[in-house]
Amino acid sequence: MMAANVSLAAPPPFDAERVRGDFPILDTMVNGRPLVYLDSAASAQRPLAVLRAVEDYETHSHANVHRGVHALSQAATAAYEGARERVRRFINARSAREIIFVRGTTEAINLIAQAWGRPRLRAGDQILISALEHHANIVPWQMLCEQTGCTLKVAPINRRGELQLEEFLKLLGPHTRLVAVAHVSNALGTVLPLKPLIEAAHAHGALVLIDGAQAVPHARLDVRALGADFYAFSGHKLYGPTGIGVLYGREELLTAMPPWQGGGDMILTVSFEKTTYNELPWKFEAGTPNMSGAVGLAAAMDYLEGLGVEAIAAHEQRLLQLATAELARLPDIEIIGTAAHKASVLSFTMKGVHPHDLGTILDAEGVAVRTGHHCAMPVMTFFGLPATARASFGCYNTERDVASLVQALGKAREVLA
Numbered sequence: 001m002m003a004a005n006v007s008l009a010a011p012p013p014f015d016a017e018r019v020r021g022d023f024p025i026l027d028t029m030v031n032g033r034p035l036v037y038l039d040s041a042a043s044a045q046r047p048l049a050v051l052r053a054v055e056d057y058e059t060h061s062h063a064n065v066h067r068g069v070h071a072l073s074q075a076a077t078a079a080y081e082g083a084r085e086r087v088r089r090f091i092n093a094r095s096a097r098e099i100i101f102v103r104g105t106t107e108a109i110n111l112i113a114q115a116w117g118r119p120r121l122r123a124g125d126q127i128l129i130s131a132l133e134h135h136a137n138i139v140p141w142q143m144l145c146e147q148t149g150c151t152l153k154v155a156p157i158n159r160r161g162e163l164q165l166e167e168f169l170k171l172l173g174p175h176t177r178l179v180a181v182a183h184v185s186n187a188l189g190t191v192l193p194l195k196p197l198i199e200a201a202h203a204h205g206a207l208v209l210i211d212g213a214q215a216v217p218h219a220r221l222d223v224r225a226l227g228a229d230f231y232a233f234s235g236h237k238l239y240g241p242t243g244i245g246v247l248y249g250r251e252e253l254l255t256a257m258p259p260w261q262g263g264g265d266m267i268l269t270v271s272f273e274k275t276t277y278n279e280l281p282w283k284f285e286a287g288t289p290n291m292s293g294a295v296g297l298a299a300a301m302d303y304l305e306g307l308g309v310e311a312i313a314a315h316e317q318r319l320l321q322l323a324t325a326e327l328a329r330l331p332d333i334e335i336i337g338t339a340a341h342k343a344s345v346l347s348f349t350m351k352g353v354h355p356h357d358l359g360t361i362l363d364a365e366g367v368a369v370r371t372g373h374h375c376a377m378p379v380m381t382f383f384g385l386p387a388t389a390r391a392s393f394g395c396y397n398t399e400r401d402v403a404s405l406v407q408a409l410g411k412a413r414e415v416l417a
């Protein structure tokens with residue numbers, strides 16, 4: 001029975017103003033104005049909890065990992081392997097052996113291309129991606145095609161920036177060996193329908209890699225429930241440090257793959273005649289790893305779970321809806337990417353104004369948005385644009401930030417139009 005003093009009222013609304021206090025960088029003044037940071041899709045800011053965890057590791061626990069019997073080496077190893085276990089819990093992987101630390105999403109995808117794809121694929125095999133991918137999920141496959149003779153297929157998107165699922169399904173066939181798609185588009189904010197896509201790929205015997213760089217900060221990830229074979233993401237988009245990221249892979253697949261880089265830590269024994277490789281996950285982590293990065297990433301995960309991943313996601317959805325409605329009212333603004341299901345990204349153009357000029361004026365007002373092709377040139381080509389401006393939202397953004405964006409757009413109109 002429930003205790004009498006337990007309230008059944010709805011949980012308190014997400015307090016982004018309080019959250020801002022955890023991010024000292026948000027107090028920065030830019031051009032004499034308070035910073036309005038709307039560029040978390042490029043890199044999120046770090047909370048004090050992450051900064052302190054990194055400092056604590058560097059101050060008290062740093063030494064090289066895995067190969068020392070002395071106390072500091074053991075402390076460093078415990079911190080690094082503890083971080084791996086933290087990641088495992090955060091994404092609900094079955095085993096810490098399925099968590100490979102990498103530099104980021106880009107490195108994770110290259111690892112799969114080279115360690116899974118290169119020894120296996122040959123002429124006639126196909127890799128299927130979508131038309132809204134980041135360059136990190138295009139170029140490694142093009143390189144693999146050059147190396148092996150396999151072919152890259154691209155499933156189209158519609159004018160709203162949604163994957164055309166019917167067309168995707170038509171492109172799946174007996175020669176499809178791998179489907180590699182984004183969970184969330186960084187240029188458009190589109191959330192892809194992963195469930196049907198993964199099921200269809202598996203029904204055709206293809207493996208699935210998900211580029212989760214833009215998804216993990218905005219939704220609870222459960223890799224077991226999702227059912228993808230590989231999942232990649234970057235620490236710096238998840239309020240953690242740069243230079244650290246994660247490749248999740250199903251253990252039996254990773255076990256069957258050869259290492260992709262050779263060196264220290266990824267071996268068990270070395271002789272000039274024969275070298276034997278280490279077990280998972282170290283087989284894929286040649287050289288001294290980024291220990292403080294891993295510690296910072298684990299701290300970011302603690303921090304996010306403390307705030308509540310679902311509460312953050314709901315807050316960001318409210319901001320996205322508010323910003324979308326506000327910008328839709330402006331006659332000279334066109335929103336690029338109007339998918340029914342979006343996360344935290346709002347791309348747009350202003351009539352007659354180059355996005356770079358727009359970005360410069362917004363910066364003068366203290367508003368940080370990203371302008372450019374967002375490493376998704378084929379998306380820009382599809383929409384016939386050289387670039388867009390992109391506002392993206394994180395746990396520390398507020399309705400005030402949306403109002404500042406709208407006000408700065410007004411200023412840009414005065415100056416540029």
Ligand code: PLP
Pocket residue numbers: 041042103104105106107134136137182184185186211213214234375
């Ligand atoms: N994939 C997507 C969807 C991204 O948004 C990004 C970064 O913007 C990447 C991959 C590459 O991430 P990183 O540069 O951290 O490797």
